[in-house]
Amino acid sequence: MSSPIGGEGSGTRDDDSSLNPSLNNTSDSSNAGDSYELTSTVKLVEDEFERSKYEPLFLEVEEALGGVRPSSPATLVWRDLSVHVTLRGGMLKRLVNGVSGIAKPGTLVALMGPSGAGKTTLMSVLAHRSPVGTIVEGEIVMNGRPVGDFMHRESGYMHQDDLFVENLTVIEHLSIMARLRMDRRMSRVGRTRRVNQLLRQLGLYSARHTRIGGLDGYKTLSGGERKRLAFATELLTDPGLLFCDEPTTGLDSFSAQKLVSLLRASAVQGKTIICTIHQPSSELVAHFDRLVLLAEGRIAYTGTASGALNFFESLGYHCPLTYNPTDFYIKLLALTPGSESASRQAIKSVCDRFAVSDAAKELDMEIHLEFHLMNSENEAIALTAGLCFLGTARLTQEGIQDVQGALFIIIAENTFSPMYSVLNMFPEEFPLFHRELRAGLYSTPLYYIARMIALLPGLLVEPTLFTLVVYWIAGLRATFRAFSFTVFLSILVLNVAIACGSFFSCAFGSMPLAIAYLVPFDYSLMMTSGLFIKLSSIPKYLSWIRNLSWLMYSNEAMSIIQWEGVQNITCNVGRLTSTCLSTGDQVLSQYDFESDRLWDDVLALLLLYTVFHLLAVLALRHRTRRK
Numbered sequence: 001m002s003s004p005i006g007g008e009g010s011g012t013r014d015d016d017s018s019l020n021p022s023l024n025n026t027s028d029s030s031n032a033g034d035s036y037e038l039t040s041t042v043k044l045v046e047d048e049f050e051r052s053k054y055e056p057l058f059l060e061v062e063e064a065l066g067g068v069r070p071s072s073p074a075t076l077v078w079r080d081l082s083v084h085v086t087l088r089g090g091m092l093k094r095l096v097n098g099v100s101g102i103a104k105p106g107t108l109v110a111l112m113g114p115s116g117a118g119k120t121t122l123m124s125v126l127a128h129r130s131p132v133g134t135i136v137e138g139e140i141v142m143n144g145r146p147v148g149d150f151m152h153r154e155s156g157y158m159h160q161d162d163l164f165v166e167n168l169t170v171i172e173h174l175s176i177m178a179r180l181r182m183d184r185r186m187s188r189v190g191r192t193r194r195v196n197q198l199l200r201q202l203g204l205y206s207a208r209h210t211r212i213g214g215l216d217g218y219k220t221l222s223g224g225e226r227k228r229l230a231f232a233t234e235l236l237t238d239p240g241l242l243f244c245d246e247p248t249t250g251l252d253s254f255s256a257q258k259l260v261s262l263l264r265a266s267a268v269q270g271k272t273i274i275c276t277i278h279q280p281s282s283e284l285v286a287h288f289d290r291l292v293l294l295a296e297g298r299i300a301y302t303g304t305a306s307g308a309l310n311f312f313e314s315l316g317y318h319c320p321l322t323y324n325p326t327d328f329y330i331k332l333l334a335l336t337p338g339s340e341s342a343s344r345q346a347i348k349s350v351c352d353r354f355a356v357s358d359a360a361k362e363l364d365m366e367i368h369l370e371f372h373l374m375n376s377e378n379e380a381i382a383l384t385a386g387l388c389f390l391g392t393a394r395l396t397q398e399g400i401q402d403v404q405g406a407l408f409i410i411i412a413e414n415t416f417s418p419m420y421s422v423l424n425m426f427p428e429e430f431p432l433f434h435r436e437l438r439a440g441l442y443s444t445p446l447y448y449i450a451r452m453i454a455l456l457p458g459l460l461v462e463p464t465l466f467t468l469v470v471y472w473i474a475g476l477r478a479t480f481r482a483f484s485f486t487v488f489l490s491i492l493v494l495n496v497a498i499a500c501g502s503f504f505s506c507a508f509g510s511m512p513l514a515i516a517y518l519v520p521f522d523y524s525l526m527m528t529s530g531l532f533i534k535l536s537s538i539p540k541y542l543s544w545i546r547n548l549s550w551l552m553y554s555n556e557a558m559s560i561i562q563w564e565g566v567q568n569i570t571c572n573v574g575r576l577t578s579t580c581l582s583t584g585d586q587v588l589s590q591y592d593f594e595s596d597r598l599w600d601d602v603l604a605l606l607l608l609y610t611v612f613h614l615l616a617v618l619a620l621r622h623r624t625r626r627k
């Protein structure tokens with residue numbers, strides 16, 4: 001039988017009667033259709049190659065763009081993760097012990113450690129691909145969702161032993177996999193383009209007609225090419241998250257370097273990549289953004305490669321100059337035959353010291369924040385908040401506090417979660433943005449504006465929904481003007497908060513640093529909001545902060561809307577109260593608010609919105625120039 005592939009000949013392709021039999025089976029009409037479609041898909045790929053020879057410009061542009069961005073960026077967070085297996089006789093064996101970590105879009109993470117440290121176990125649990133019978137405790141979430149079967153669709157897993165149908169050629173393998181794995185709604189031309197693109201990106205173009213392996217007398221793929229083919233197979237669906245189990249094992253140093261460079265390039269495009277890796281050279285380690293050193297199922301270190309050197313030096317372990325630092329750590333964290341108990345003691349001490357280190361605290365803070373942001377389900381909070389205030393906002397002395405409380409909930413909910421949620425936006429995208437900026441694809445202000453426009457639907461819908469729920473359940477002033485003005489103000493508040501968060505995000509290179517400065521700032525905003533301390537009693541040297549406090553402006557404006565013109569607040573007869581506030585004006589002056597400042601407050605909010613965005617663009621431009 002002749003090969004289904006036409007075009008130029010290759011010694012490896014002729015006499016190909018051994019392609020997947022189902023694809024050549026003409027007795028079944030559906031299979032015949034499949035076979036026809038596959039044949040024409042492969043043909044299309046070939047045609048595309050032929051054309052691409054004459055399209056150098058297209059290649060250059062694609063190279064400049066670095067291919068496509070992943071369809072969905074993925075943040076994976078795990079907290080207090082322990083993994084056990086049940087041994088014969090029902091005994092439990094712990095393989096991973098209370099491990100926490102985070103992997104974000106655009107980062108390449110290395111899981112390292114001596115043999116038996118738990119790397120493969122941890123990675124398979126994170127990928128939701130652990131063997132049956134594995135008991136997992138702790139939390140693992142991807143983009144806010146606890147991991148589940150969806151991980152098989154939404155993440156790729158490159159196994160250590162790449163198994164292929166050996167007598168297929170590279171292009172046949174990828175075409176079949178494209179057909180099986182890619183979205184069924186994608187057109188044949190779309191699939192072809194993707195295969196074509198991957199072959200070029202992963203340097204497999206010249207080997208496209210080479211058989212994967214096995215058959216005597218034929219040229220077969222090298223180890224490095226096999227790994228790259230396995231990588232290309234996982235990239236077909238363009239997952240945001242990719243797991244690679246020992247991708248460099250069995251490769252010479254040049255091939256290993258080439259493969260890790262490809263992983264790095266994919267990460268720079270926005271993917272999250274987690275690899276287990278065995279004793280990498282210093283050059284390889286330099287490609288990784290984060291190292292996770294495991295020992296005896298625990299974390300011995302997490303952070304940058306240079307941070308690892310400092311951490312171990314702080315414990316008194318100095319890596320000799322002639323030594324590869326990763327070999328040094330792994331030797332240090334391995335059980336030495338004959339003195340296992342002393343080794344275990346030393347490993348325990350390293351892990352304990354890391355658990356109380358600054359790096360571990362920073363990591364904890366980052367993880368805590370991720371979980372906090374994931375858990376802040378807006379509508380659920382709105383409902384809970386609304387129910388707490390159910391019907392309490394009446395025109396009585398107690399009702400005054402309830403109205404002010406409900407207003408503050410609206411302001412706070414539209415301030416804090418959104419402000420912190422954008423903190424990582426710019427540091428995360430900075431490598432890709434910087435590369436595209438250098439390629440002259442757009443300017444800094446244009447990128448910034450596009451980023452903000454992308455957020456816009458959420459910036460309008462979220463505050464509207466939240467206010468809608470809290471406002472009516474709490475029973476705030478039931479007039480169209482009061483309600484619509486409150487919605488308008490809550491949208492404004494959220495937008496100022498996002499502008500402020502964006503400024504901190506652009507000004508600081510990492511989220512922990514941005515948080516370190518933002519937390520004291522947001523406390524001062526809150527304290528000068530008018531709810532906790534009377535504005536007139538704030539010390540003079542601090543009172544200027546209130547000019548920056550959009551919480552104060554919005555609190556004043558929303559209070560004016562609720563209380564303007566109100567004349568009939570009930571005083572409790574028979575109850576000894578120091579003062580009785582019977583009009584709306586008295587309520588406002590109780591909080592040091594002025595009834596004629598409504599439009600001043602709106603203007604101040606608009607001004608803060610503009611200033612924060614301008615500062616953010618300037619900070620971003622400064623960072624790109626500095627880099």
Ligand SMILES: Nc1ncnc2c1ncn2[C@@H]1O[C@H](COP(=O)(O)OP(=O)(O)OP(=O)(O)O)[C@@H](O)[C@H]1O
Nearest residue numbers: 085093095113114115116117118119120121122278
């Ligand atoms: N199903 C199982 N039953 C019992 N012990 C297991 C099981 N799976 C793994 N282990 C043990 O758990 C420990 C961690 O295994 P794991 O494969 O995760 O280590 P690793 O760090 O990936 O090692 P390597 O680098 O050698 O692949 C090892 O001691 C291993 O023997």
